[in-house]
Amino acid sequence: MSTIADVARLASVAKATASRALSGRGYVSEETRTRVVAAARTIGYVVSPNAASLVTGRTKNIGVIIPYISRWFFAEVLESVEQALLEQGYDMTLYNLPAPSPERVRVFEYFLARKRFDGVISVGVELSDEEVDHLHHMRRPLVGIGGPIRGVHSIAINDVAAARLATEHLLSLGHTDILHVGGSQEEQMDFDVHSKRLAGFNAAMLAAGHPLAGTFYACELTVPGGYEMGRSVLGDPRRRPTAIFAASDEIAIGLIVAARELGILVPSELSVIGIDGHPYAEMFRLTTLEQHPRNQGRLAVTSLLADLESPTPAPSAESTVLPTNLVMRSSTSAPRPPLP
Amino acid sequence: MSTIADVARLASVAKATASRALSGRGYVSEETRTRVVAAARTIGYVVSPNAASLVTGRTKNIGVIIPYISRWFFAEVLESVEQALLEQGYDMTLYNLPAPSPERVRVFEYFLARKRFDGVISVGVELSDEEVDHLHHMRRPLVGIGGPIRGVHSIAINDVAAARLATEHLLSLGHTDILHVGGSQEEQMDFDVHSKRLAGFNAAMLAAGHPLAGTFYACELTVPGGYEMGRSVLGDPRRRPTAIFAASDEIAIGLIVAARELGILVPSELSVIGIDGHPYAEMFRLTTLEQHPRNQGRLAVTSLLADLESPTPAPSAESTVLPTNLVMRSSTSAPRPPLP
DNA sequence: CTGAAAGCGCTAACAA
DNA sequence: TTGTTAGCGCTTTCAG
Numbered sequence: 273m274s275t276i277a278d279v280a281r282l283a284s285v286a287k288a289t290a291s292r293a294l295s296g297r298g299y300v301s302e303e304t305r306t307r308v309v310a311a312a313r314t315i316g317y318v319v320s321p322n323a324a325s326l327v328t329g330r331t332k333n334i335g336v337i338i339p340y341i342s343r344w345f346f347a348e349v350l351e352s353v354e355q356a357l358l359e360q361g362y363d364m365t366l367y368n369l370p371a372p373s374p375e376r377v378r379v380f381e382y383f384l385a386r387k388r389f390d391g392v393i394s395v396g397v398e399l400s401d402e403e404v405d406h407l408h409h410m411r412r413p414l415v416g417i418g419g420p421i422r423g424v425h426s427i428a429i430n431d432v433a434a435a436r437l438a439t440e441h442l443l444s445l446g447h448t449d450i451l452h453v454g455g456s457q458e459e460q461m462d463f464d465v466h467s468k469r470l471a472g473f474n475a476a477m478l479a480a481g482h483p484l485a486g487t488f489y490a491c492e493l494t495v496p497g498g499y500e501m502g503r504s505v506l507g508d509p510r511r512r513p514t515a516i517f518a519a520s521d522e523i524a525i526g527l528i529v530a531a532r533e534l535g536i537l538v539p540s541e542l543s544v545i546g547i548d549g550h551p552y553a554e555m556f557r558l559t560t561l562e563q564h565p566r567n568q569g570r571l572a573v574t575s576l577l578a579d580l581e582s583p584t585p586a587p588s589a590e591s592t593v594l595p596t597n598l599v600m601r602s603s604t605s606a607p608r609p610p611l612p
Numbered sequence: 613m614s615t616i617a618d619v620a621r622l623a624s625v626a627k628a629t630a631s632r633a634l635s636g637r638g639y640v641s642e643e644t645r646t647r648v649v650a651a652a653r654t655i656g657y658v659v660s661p662n663a664a665s666l667v668t669g670r671t672k673n674i675g676v677i678i679p680y681i682s683r684w685f686f687a688e689v690l691e692s693v694e695q696a697l698l699e700q701g702y703d704m705t706l707y708n709l710p711a712p713s714p715e716r717v718r719v720f721e722y723f724l725a726r727k728r729f730d731g732v733i734s735v736g737v738e739l740s741d742e743e744v745d746h747l748h749h750m751r752r753p754l755v756g757i758g759g760p761i762r763g764v765h766s767i768a769i770n771d772v773a774a775a776r777l778a779t780e781h782l783l784s785l786g787h788t789d790i791l792h793v794g795g796s797q798e799e800q801m802d803f804d805v806h807s808k809r810l811a812g813f814n815a816a817m818l819a820a821g822h823p824l825a826g827t828f829y830a831c832e833l834t835v836p837g838g839y840e841m842g843r844s845v846l847g848d849p850r851r852r853p854t855a856i857f858a859a860s861d862e863i864a865i866g867l868i869v870a871a872r873e874l875g876i877l878v879p880s881e882l883s884v885i886g887i888d889g890h891p892y893a894e895m896f897r898l899t900t901l902e903q904h905p906r907n908q909g910r911l912a913v914t915s916l917l918a919d920l921e922s923p924t925p926a927p928s929a930e931s932t933v934l935p936t937n938l939v940m941r942s943s944t945s946a947p948r949p950p951l952p
Numbered sequence: 953c954t955g956a957a958a959g960c961g962c963t964a965a966c967a968a
Numbered sequence: 969t970t971g972t973t974a975g976c977g978c979t980t981t982c983a984g
Contacts (some may be wrong), residue, residue, distance in 0.1 A: 273750070276961065276963095286970065287961090288963075291962065298963095298964085298970095318722060318725040318727075319961085319962080320728075320961055322662045322665050322666055322728065322960095323976090326660075326975095327963045341694075347681045350708075351708055365704065366692075367694070383698075385656075386660060388662065396959090410613070411979065483954090494891075511954095531894070557660070615976095615978085628956080628980075632979090635978095638953085638980085640953090644953085661977095661978095662978090663977035666979090667978055710981090770968075781956095
């Protein structure tokens with residue numbers, strides 16, 4: 273593998289000049305620049321970012337921590353982040369951390385601590401005070417997606433408001449017998465997403481004067497999770513609701529599959545609304561609140577790289593939540609209220 | 613950020629000794645080792661892998677190229693690769709390359725060319741001769757998943773055999789009117805997966821003496837893709853098959869959703885078999901050939917790291933295909949032949 | 953077993 | 969505009 277010394281020799285200049293010519297920093301005459309570039313091409317020279325970062329302190333590498341890869345929302349965020357970073361010439365190093373674990377400690381204390389990254393994006397991970405300190409201690413920008421992180425910018429939707437909006441949509445259609453199927457209140461996701469969505473649902477129901485008793489069912493936030501819950505809760509025609517607000521599209525899809533198996537027509541006999549904007553929504557006649565994960569990903573990258581350019585004094589105490597766009601997408605055949 | 617010099621000073625040893633003590637390479641008395649380690653702990657020292665790799669040539673970082681993140685199979689591979697690498701103390705840098713594009717060229721000529729990686733794992737990407745040369749030129753191990761790569765080890769299933777096996781399963785149940793829904797023959801995926809699976813299907817059908825005309829339909833390899841195809845091909849009762857072999861579980865799921873919407877009972881009126889081992893298989897009464905993506909991922913990592921330890925002389929001309937386990941998983945209610 | 957010194961590949965001062 | 973020099977943080981000879 274050739275070094276910049278080889279390039280310099282071939283172009284008959286000093287290493288420093290070759291460096292300036294190739295990196296674009298500092299003055300080089302147009303003529304020598306072309307000579308250096310030509311030399312680099314002929315021997316197939318590519319800078320060693322390791323060596324460069326040793327002296328510049330910049331690695332052109334961003335660390336990303338994320339709890340799931342195969343859930344739709346997270347996969348979309350990841351794709352958009354990777355794409356945005358690549359466009360800007362950055363590498364993305366990925367850490368997949370499903371739950372608090374020994375591995376997680378190791379990632380924070382070892383992997384993230386080695387000045388290998390110019391910055392870190394934390395996707396859907398609620399960091400402990402200690403972890404935030406660890407990260408801040410490195411004096412590198414940090415951006416969050418999915419909820420606030422002390423002292424840094426983050427991108428998130430307002431979960432309470434989203435849940436409330438979704439529920440109000442069902443209420444406005446005339447539904448009164450509405451269920452919420454969401455994540456377990458005992459096993460919270462990070463940022464208490466489960467309880468926030470439940471809170472939004474409850475608020476809307478109470479405001480409309482409906483009782484809350486027996487309106488909430490907890491399941492895993494996956495399609496099979498929603499399916500199982502659907503089988504058990506929709507089986508009994510007497511206690512069957514006319515509408516369900518699901519905490520995620522994946523749950524909603526599972527519910528719809530179960531409903532159809534039980535001979536319940538969706539949406540005419542059962543309206544289902546979810547959150548995310550999942551690409552399967554249309555084929556399942558699902559109404560959903562789009563969460564625009566790709567936008568969130570790009571926004572995070574933009575914000576992080578901006579911080580890198582001009583080290584903004586980190587927002588002191590509270591984090592900045594940039595609310596994302598929330599668009600209600602009604603599917604081809606809109607949910608209908610129960611026939612009188 | 614503290615350096616090894618700080619540690620050395622605090623422990624009253626030379627930098628070299630501190631280095632030996634912390635890395636475990638070279639002789640250090642048990643007593644000084646503990647002193648050095650203690651010193652490192654107190655000031656929170658973590659090695660800079662960049663600086664270390666500059667002298668050792670090892671980066672403890674593996675590059676991964678993958679065409680999709682949100683498709684189930686790829687997400688699973690990614691998760692398992694990341695996990696296996698982390699266990700071994702390696703970072704994973706991810707490049708998401710959906711299609712041949714200018715971006716792709718840049719990744720190979722720039723990002724992968726900068727000796728930032730100890731090795732590369734290529735998941736489901738068929739590399740051009742030029743790209744393989746690029747990679748080999750770096751004299752770093754390379755492992756493939758999904759199909760052969762010239763001169764290196766790779767992990768893959770036998771697509772022709774898998775398709776044939778799936779089709780034979782349907783034939784053995786007594787089906788004669790079988791369709792294959794798979795990827796377009798014009799827009800091949802890498803490694804010609806589409807045509808291989810079609811070939812396997814055709815072989816089984818011919819062997820059983822069935823005509824091929826009108827048995828193949830092409831769609832996108834996604835759930836909505838399968839759904840659309842299902843709507844159009846299952847709509848007409850006269851030309852409806854009794855069984856379908858889908859090239860992927862995602863297609864199969866889409867087909868089943870469409871079938872159910874059209875009032876076709878699955879599996880009693882329509883048997884569907886797919887490939888992958890998707891977690892939704894059971895709830896959709898789908899029979900599937902498991903492809904064990906997580907095993908493939910771990911196998912790739914093991915193979916790569918082994919190559920790293922003892923630089924095996926690359927398998928000269930042809931690549932080694934380690935066939936993966938192929939298990940047929942029958943769902944709760946098995947596909948049945950058409951009633952006579 | 954430990955220390956001193958050299959140097960990995962590169963860029964940033966500073967001179968020229 | 970270019971060259972010289974120093975040094976980023978670490979590991980590795982090579983002496984001791």
